[in-house]
Amino acid sequence: xxxxxxxxxxxxxxxxxxxxxxxxxxxxxxxxxxxxxxxxxxxxxxxxxxxxxxxxxxxxxxxxxxxxxxxxxxxxxxxxxxxxxxxxxxxxxxxxxxxxxxxxxxxxxxxxxxxxxxxxxxxxxxxxxxxxxxxxxxxxxxxxxxxxxxxxxxxxxxxxxxxxxxxxxxxxxxxxxxxxxxxxxxxxxxxxxxxxxxxxxxxxxxxxxxxxxxxxxxxxxxxxxxxxxxxxxxxxxxxxxxxxxxxxxxxxxxxxxxxxxxxxxxxxxxxxxxxxxxxxxxxxxxxxxxxxxxxxxxxxxxxxxxxxxxxxxxxxxxxxxxxxxxxxxxxxxxxxxxxxxxxxxxxxxxx
Amino acid sequence: xxxxxxxxxxxxxxxxxxxxxxxxxxxxxxxxxxxxxxxxxxxxxxxxxxxxxxxxxxxxxxxxxxxxxxxxxxxxxxxxxxxxxxxxxxxxxxxxxxxxxxxxxxxxxxxxxxxxxxxxxxxxxxxxxxxxxxxxxxxxxxxxxxxxxxxxxxxxxxxxxxxxxxxxxxxxxxxxxxxxxxxxxxxxxxxxxxxxxxxxxxxxxxxxxxxxxxxxxxxxxxxxxxxxxxxxxxxxxxxxxxxxxxxxxxxxxxxxxxxxxxxxxxxxxxxxxxxxxxxxxxxxxxxxxxxxxxxxxxxxxxxxxxxxxxxxxxxxxxxxxxxxxxxxxxxxxxxxxxxxxxxxxxxxxxxxxxxxxxxxxxxxxxxxxxxxxxxxxxxxxxxxxxxxxxxxxxxxxxxxxxxxxxxxxxxxxxxxxxxxxxxxxxxxxxxxxxxxxxxxxxxxxxxxxxxxxxxxxxxxxxxxxxxxxxxxxxxxxxxxxxxxxxxxxxxxxxxxxxxxxxxxxxxxxxxxxxxxxxxxxxxxxxxxxxxxxxxxxxxxxxxxxxxxxxxxxxxxxxxxxxxxxxxxxxxxxxxxxxxxxxxxxxxxxxx
Numbered sequence: 014x015x016x017x018x019x020x021x022x023x024x025x026x027x028x029x030x031x032x033x034x035x036x037x038x039x040x041x042x043x044x045x046x047x048x049x050x051x052x053x054x055x056x057x058x059x060x061x062x063x064x065x066x067x068x069x070x071x072x073x074x075x076x077x078x079x080x081x082x083x084x085x086x087x088x089x090x091x092x093x094x095x096x097x098x099x100x101x102x103x104x105x106x107x108x109x110x111x112x113x114x115x116x117x118x119x120x121x122x123x124x125x126x127x128x129x130x131x132x133x134x135x136x137x138x139x140x141x142x143x144x145x146x147x148x149x150x151x152x153x154x155x156x157x158x159x160x161x162x163x164x165x166x167x168x169x170x171x172x173x174x175x176x177x178x179x180x181x182x183x184x185x186x187x188x189x190x191x192x193x194x195x196x197x198x199x200x201x202x203x204x205x206x207x208x209x210x211x212x213x214x215x216x217x218x219x220x221x222x223x224x225x226x227x228x229x230x231x232x233x234x235x236x237x238x239x240x241x242x243x244x245x246x247x248x249x250x251x252x253x254x255x256x257x258x259x260x261x262x263x264x265x266x267x268x269x270x271x272x273x274x275x276x277x278x279x280x281x282x283x284x285x286x287x288x289x290x291x292x293x294x295x296x297x298x299x300x301x302x303x304x305x306x307x308x309x310x311x312x313x314x315x316x317x318x319x320x321x322x323x324x325x326x327x328x329x330x331x332x333x334x335x336x337x338x339x340x341x342x343x344x345x346x347x348x349x350x351x352x353x354x355x356x357x358x359x360x361x362x363x364x
Numbered sequence: 365x366x367x368x369x370x371x372x373x374x375x376x377x378x379x380x381x382x383x384x385x386x387x388x389x390x391x392x393x394x395x396x397x398x399x400x401x402x403x404x405x406x407x408x409x410x411x412x413x414x415x416x417x418x419x420x421x422x423x424x425x426x427x428x429x430x431x432x433x434x435x436x437x438x439x440x441x442x443x444x445x446x447x448x449x450x451x452x453x454x455x456x457x458x459x460x461x462x463x464x465x466x467x468x469x470x471x472x473x474x475x476x477x478x479x480x481x482x483x484x485x486x487x488x489x490x491x492x493x494x495x496x497x498x499x500x501x502x503x504x505x506x507x508x509x510x511x512x513x514x515x516x517x518x519x520x521x522x523x524x525x526x527x528x529x530x531x532x533x534x535x536x537x538x539x540x541x542x543x544x545x546x547x548x549x550x551x552x553x554x555x556x557x558x559x560x561x562x563x564x565x566x567x568x569x570x571x572x573x574x575x576x577x578x579x580x581x582x583x584x585x586x587x588x589x590x591x592x593x594x595x596x597x598x599x600x601x602x603x604x605x606x607x608x609x610x611x612x613x614x615x616x617x618x619x620x621x622x623x624x625x626x627x628x629x630x631x632x633x634x635x636x637x638x639x640x641x642x643x644x645x646x647x648x649x650x651x652x653x654x655x656x657x658x659x660x661x662x663x664x665x666x667x668x669x670x671x672x673x674x675x676x677x678x679x680x681x682x683x684x685x686x687x688x689x690x691x692x693x694x695x696x697x698x699x700x701x702x703x704x705x706x707x708x709x710x711x712x713x714x715x716x717x718x719x720x721x722x723x724x725x726x727x728x729x730x731x732x733x734x735x736x737x738x739x740x741x742x743x744x745x746x747x748x749x750x751x752x753x754x755x756x757x758x759x760x761x762x763x764x765x766x767x768x769x770x771x772x773x774x775x776x777x778x779x780x781x782x783x784x785x786x787x788x789x790x791x792x793x794x795x796x797x798x799x800x801x802x803x804x805x806x807x808x809x810x811x812x813x814x815x816x817x818x819x820x821x822x823x824x825x826x827x828x829x830x831x832x833x834x835x836x837x838x839x840x841x842x843x844x845x846x847x848x849x850x851x852x853x854x855x856x857x858x859x860x861x862x863x864x865x866x867x868x869x870x871x872x873x874x875x876x877x878x879x880x881x882x883x884x885x886x887x888x889x890x891x892x893x894x895x896x897x898x899x900x901x902x903x904x905x906x907x908x909x910x911x912x913x914x915x916x917x918x919x920x921x922x923x924x925x926x927x928x929x930x931x932x933x934x935x936x937x938x939x940x941x942x943x944x945x946x947x948x949x950x951x952x953x954x955x
Contacts, residue, residue: 052503052504052527053501053502053503053504055503056502056503057502057503060502110626110659110660112626154503159578159588159589160578160580160589162530162533162535162549162578162589163530163533164660164662165659165660165662165663166659166660167530167532167533167660167662168502168530169530170529170530170549170589171502171503171527171529171530171551172526172527172529172551172588173526173527173551202551202588203551203586203587203588203589204588205587206578206580206587206588206589207580237581237582
């Protein structure tokens with residue numbers, strides 16, 4: 014279009030790289046800055062293939078909505094496997110406001126994906142294998158119903174960004190490690206928002222390049238990850254789910270993880286019964302608990318807002334607090350509820 | 365891709381330059397870059413420079429601060445209510461040239477989270493042009509210019525670029541204020557401190573005012589989801605804000621819900637509302653409001669949230685398959701005292717509860733206003749800054765006086781002509797009385813007393829009273845006509861709302877005189893084009909539309925159209941206007 018070639022033979026490979034990068038930057042620049050209608054049309058066409066998914070949730074920290082992508086004209090929707098789908102009624106709402114009841118057709122516990130079916134006809138659908146794998150530096154759009162902003166016939170939100178890296182996923186949710194360990198696109202675009210999981214990552218031509226993943230944090234740093242599963246991985250998962258291959262039981266949970274409050278300086282009364290009430294026996298001198306003003310005979314009733322009825326429950330609730338996140342306990346002291354901030358949860362604590 | 369290569373002039377350092385250029389598109393001058401790319405880049409730089417010039421850094425002392433954007437060379441700047449709220453009436457504003465100006469609060473719209481301030485010290489401020497935000501599309505380039513995290517210690521704004529992520533978004537209010545209706549959603553970084561700053565399009569035109577973002581688990585930092593109040597909403601309220609008012613938003617007087625068929629239906633309606641008087645009933649399906657289709661409850665809230673209280677808008681609704689249309693006057697979302705209380709309460713809340721549960725300390729006595737702005741402020745109930753109401757009222761008065769200069773003749777005004785039916789009519793307006801001769805009889809109203817007693821002629825709702833007040837407005841001017849203030853701006857023709865991209869707005873004066881209330885719509889040329897008169901508050905007014913006379917005495921109408929409620933009382937085609945220096949003797953008997 015706007016480029017011209019010349020003197021190619023005189024260039025060494027280093028120069029070639031440089032020029033190719035320049036060409037890419039200029040090319041992208043032209044597309045993004047001067048042709049006003051083109052991005053709008055690409056986005057509008059892609060948005061018609063993204064659905065708003067509604068299911069279970071609505072309580073604190075668990076949204077009742079997420080996003081999904083239509084991948085076949087007969088009404089297959091790929092989304093993330095989450096508590097939203099743990100509902101008797103799952104609805105998908107299209108770009109034009111049409112609302113369909115969805116059926117859970119299959120799940121992929123490893124990639125944490127699910128396929129839903131809706132009874133629509135001639136639905137606008139992404140072609141799963143259409144897009145080439147994206148190179149680092151490629152410009153992308155992310156389309157999703159973040160924060161549930163769009164309702165009814167309102168269009169899902171679109172954000173722009175660049176592929177920042179293509180690396181194996183090493184992530185966790187709370188204290189649990191995410192099962193998928195394959196390569197994912199890391200994005201310089203904040204897609205880690207409620208409602209975004211299941212949204213579409215598309216290239217500048219509007220082809221499906223990936224699926225926005227669940228809200229996860231990097232295992233090493235605890236930083237919230239903006240990432241997407243590549244389309245090839247989504248396609249593989251989709252076919253396995255349709256074939257019924259991937260519907261494996263979730264990995265059997267070993268004994269629930271626990272975290273000993275001793276690491277925070279809290280000594281609870283001895284565990285004599287099944288449900289020993291979590292009274293504070295003593296507080297370690299100079300410990301986080303002491304600094305927070307915890308005193309003997311305080312009765313712990315909640316850890317970070319989660320009710321704890323027993324000693325065992327305290328240990329489990331603490332295990333769910335990601336390392337480095339603030340720990341806040343609610344205690345009953347002389348008949349009154351008192352909040353104590355114990356500071357960041359330290360590492361370890363596993364008895 | 366591989367065939368698209370560009371030659372880089374020079375050798376040796378060529379590839380290094382190309383590498384830098386790939387990372388920093390700004391630095392590509394040395395390369396042989398196609399002209400369209402360079403032109404686009406220049407356009408972008410110019411657009412950003414224009415927006416940056418109009419950006420204002422607002423400092424509210426210890427209470428923090430935020431951003432604003434200049435919209436006139438005289439120093440009017442838009443910002444958020446929640447930015448100026450802690451600042452009080454006067455504030456310091458910095459521009460990108462490093463200069464600081466004093467500014468005074470002009471108008472507040474707490475529901476829409478908008479405030480208008482005026483900077484002083486120049487009459488040639490750089491400013492941004494409010495453009496038509498309904499033309500903004502998802503995917504469009506946009507940028508924010510503002511003062512995030514109050515970083516602009518050198519007063520030069522921070523620029524964050526992005527794309528429009530969504531249009532016509534609805535964000536729920538906090539209680540009844542700070543509602544973001546029909547707003548723009550962007551992935552340009554909107555952080556604390558960006559509030560009140562401008563959102564610009566690729567040409568540097570103002571498409572909105574940033575003010576809100578979705579925050580969640582990461583605390584109050586941008587997560588790619590910011591919202592801006594649309595330029596079109598701002599334009600609807602600008603007249604009221606310039607008039608120094610504490611502005612209220614509109615309510616339909618009815619609530620709506622989505623029924624099982626997905627229709628938006630009236631789920632409850634106040635019988636005292638104008639919507640009810642115009643025929644809207646329970647279970648009617650709303651088809652459109654103010655010319656915009658309504659397919660969801662959100663869509664209705666979106667339209668309603670952009671409209672000022674008191675506007676009339678067309679409502680299309682459907683009942684058992686029958687389509688009906690009405691022009692509905694929208695009521696205020698709050699009672700005036702309620703709004704003033706909310707503003708004051710919010711102020712107290714900003715201070716936060718003091719530790720130990722002790723009652724909050726008494727508000728510190730406000731500091732005296734700086735000399736530069738103290739002559740620009742006048743406190744008055746129901747107003748944010750009454751000084752600016754006088755300015756606007758006088759501006760409109762000057763227009764009226766100029767347009768009706770030769771008509772302002774004391775004595776009787778006698779207009780005669782024909783009705784639509786061809787029957788003759790005669791109207792006489794003087795200091796002592798108003799008389800109308802109609803085929804159905806003659807009506808007379810005493811002009812010296814209170815006008816609420818006789819809304820004659822019968823069926824008109826108070827046509828003579830309206831015309832008598834209109835005569836007094838032209839003769840005496842707004843400053844001397846009862847209590848007359850500047851009301852704001854309203855559509856010239858509400859029935860056409862939605863038909864045109866941008867609403868044609870006219871100034872409106874509000875008058876309480878002779879025991880009645882009236883509003884006068886005044887065109888840009890100073891001609892009075894409409895009168896609404898309420899002999900009784902909260903009932904249907906008498907509505908008079910005046911079409912200007914092409915030839916003849918300036919300010920006099922060619923056609924007078926009078927409506928009351930749903931009915932047209934009459935259309936008066938004026939053929940002759942005479943001014944009689946002395947009021948004629950009252951006739952003994954009417955002929």
